[in-house]
Amino acid sequence: MAQLWGGCFTKETNQLVYNFNASISFDKKFYKQDMEGSIAHVKMLGKQGILTEIETKQLVKTIKEILQEVEAGTLEISDKYEDIHSFVEAMLIERLGDIGKKLHTGRSRNDQVALDMRLYTRQEVLETDELLEKLLNVILIIMENNINTYMPGFTHLQKAQPVTLAHHLGAYFEMFKRDRQRMEDIYQRMNYCPLGSGALAGTTYPLDRYDTAKQMGFEGPTLNSMDGVSDRDYLIEFLSALSTIMMHLSRFSEEVIIWNSNEYQFVEIDDAYSTGSSIMPQKKNPDIAELVRGKTGRVYGALMSLLTTMKGIPLAYNKDMQEDKELTFDAIDTVKGCLALFTGMLSTIKFRKDRMEASAKNGFTNATDAADYLVNHGVPFRDAHGMIGQLVLYCIEKKAAIDDLSLEELKAISPVFEKDIFEAISMKTCVEKRLTIGAPGQEVMKKVISIEREYLSKDWKEKIKDWESELFK
Numbered sequence: 001m002a003q004l005w006g007g008c009f010t011k012e013t014n015q016l017v018y019n020f021n022a023s024i025s026f027d028k029k030f031y032k033q034d035m036e037g038s039i040a041h042v043k044m045l046g047k048q049g050i051l052t053e054i055e056t057k058q059l060v061k062t063i064k065e066i067l068q069e070v071e072a073g074t075l076e077i078s079d080k081y082e083d084i085h086s087f088v089e090a091m092l093i094e095r096l097g098d099i100g101k102k103l104h105t106g107r108s109r110n111d112q113v114a115l116d117m118r119l120y121t122r123q124e125v126l127e128t129d130e131l132l133e134k135l136l137n138v139i140l141i142i143m144e145n146n147i148n149t150y151m152p153g154f155t156h157l158q159k160a161q162p163v164t165l166a167h168h169l170g171a172y173f174e175m176f177k178r179d180r181q182r183m184e185d186i187y188q189r190m191n192y193c194p195l196g197s198g199a200l201a202g203t204t205y206p207l208d209r210y211d212t213a214k215q216m217g218f219e220g221p222t223l224n225s226m227d228g229v230s231d232r233d234y235l236i237e238f239l240s241a242l243s244t245i246m247m248h249l250s251r252f253s254e255e256v257i258i259w260n261s262n263e264y265q266f267v268e269i270d271d272a273y274s275t276g277s278s279i280m281p282q283k284k285n286p287d288i289a290e291l292v293r294g295k296t297g298r299v300y301g302a303l304m305s306l307l308t309t310m311k312g313i314p315l316a317y318n319k320d321m322q323e324d325k326e327l328t329f330d331a332i333d334t335v336k337g338c339l340a341l342f343t344g345m346l347s348t349i350k351f352r353k354d355r356m357e358a359s360a361k362n363g364f365t366n367a368t369d370a371a372d373y374l375v376n377h378g379v380p381f382r383d384a385h386g387m388i389g390q391l392v393l394y395c396i397e398k399k400a401a402i403d404d405l406s407l408e409e410l411k412a413i414s415p416v417f418e419k420d421i422f423e424a425i426s427m428k429t430c431v432e433k434r435l436t437i438g439a440p441g442q443e444v445m446k447k448v449i450s451i452e453r454e455y456l457s458k459d460w461k462e463k464i465k466d467w468e469s470e471l472f473k
């Protein structure tokens with residue numbers, strides 16, 4: 001057992017209690033952030049005259065050495081320490097003696113862990129955003145290449161009206177674009193530094209919280225020390241946004257699975273992204289899409305879990321909060337993995353334009369347009385709707401599409417029909433006449449694509465300066 005406390009204890013901690021309490025097995029994940037936070041803290045203590053220049057230099061130098069050794073694999077983060085904070089402090093004391101013992105001046109593990117988790121998550125928000133951006137790029141390329149690839153649009157999974165592949169994928173573009181906006185939004189709201197909050201009530205040392213905040217690229221310090229150590233809202237927001245990403249990925253996966261089925265054959269998943277069956281030699285399964293769909297529950301679970309953990313916690317820090325880590329780490333790794341794999345699968349998928357167009361041609365996807373034709377010739381919409389209903393019934397009996405009927409057959413339903421009906425209900429007309437912004441018609445689709453191209457050419461992350469290199473100077 002290696003712990004930072006125990007001065008007022010008269011008995012050794014029970015080993016099971018120690019194990020139950022310890023967090024090093026998972027909080028070692030943010031060893032780097034922990035040491036970066038310590039460097040910023042020490043530098044500030046030096047500037048404020050709380051540490052001497054020599055002490056400051058030695059501490060900063062030794063933390064950097066420890067970090068390098070850990071990164072090089074020559075120093076192992078041993079599980080015998082209670083948490084990552086204890087490990088770093090113990091290493092410093094081992095190497096610097098009394099000077100090492102000064103690291104924790106004016107700081108508590110409560111504000112330290114709040115900082116570490118925030119630094120770690122902040123970086124993950126950026127990485128998630130980057131993966132979303134890559135996915136958006138792949139989607140936009142497919143859209144650009146498919147503004148006149150006709151396919152059926154569905155409601156209730158029943159063929160409804162013809163659209164294009166660009167239009168269908170454009171819906172996902174909007175979803176993932178909003179997911180990116182959520183990343184930017186979360187980043188901005190979470191980017192305040194809790195360090196200096198102390199255990200809960202700040203500290204009597206003359207800390208410069210603006211300085212540490214600035215060193216680590218934060219907008220400023222958090223403005224209430226009790227909130228500083230006990231706020232986990234940003235994790236809940238992030239987990240909620242991650243859940244929404246998974247919901248979007250899962251819906252998209254579901255479509256890929258349906259489209260890849262033998263009945264649809266709208267897509268062929270690349271061999272590199274399919275898996276086989278151990279018994280049925282003919283099978284190529286969409287396992288990646290299924291796994292993405294399946295892992296969605298796991299990420300939702302993390303969100304529910306943290307919401308529930310936080311709901312009864314009185315101010316300020318309570319040990320319950322240690323539970324924020326494993327599930328958040330797992331959710332982040334899961335979503336990042338899913339985004340990367342889904343993007344790979346989508347960029348190699350083959351769209352069977354022939355199958356999509358053939359499918360759009362039957363299933364009466366032009367029935368609305370046939371009714372509109374009658375309306376444009378003076379028939380009240382409700383009557384037109386009824387007539388086309390009759391027409392569809394007639395077609396089903398005849399096993400024909402509306403387009404296949406003769407003008408005489410059409411006229412038997414309504415004398416209003418003339419030769420130009422065939423042009424009016426052709427798939428091309430059905431799609432290309434839909435020209436309100438957001439609709440599938442080519443002209444507006446091109447406009448939307450250029451708006452999205454412009455959007456992708458700007459990256460909000462460029463506004464964020466590289467704080468890491470600053471700190472390691």
Ligand code: ARG
Pocket residue numbers: 023027083109110113317319321322323
């Ligand atoms: N391992 C703890 C956590 O993750 C660090 C903070 C410990 N603070 C304390 N007062 N015991 O939350």
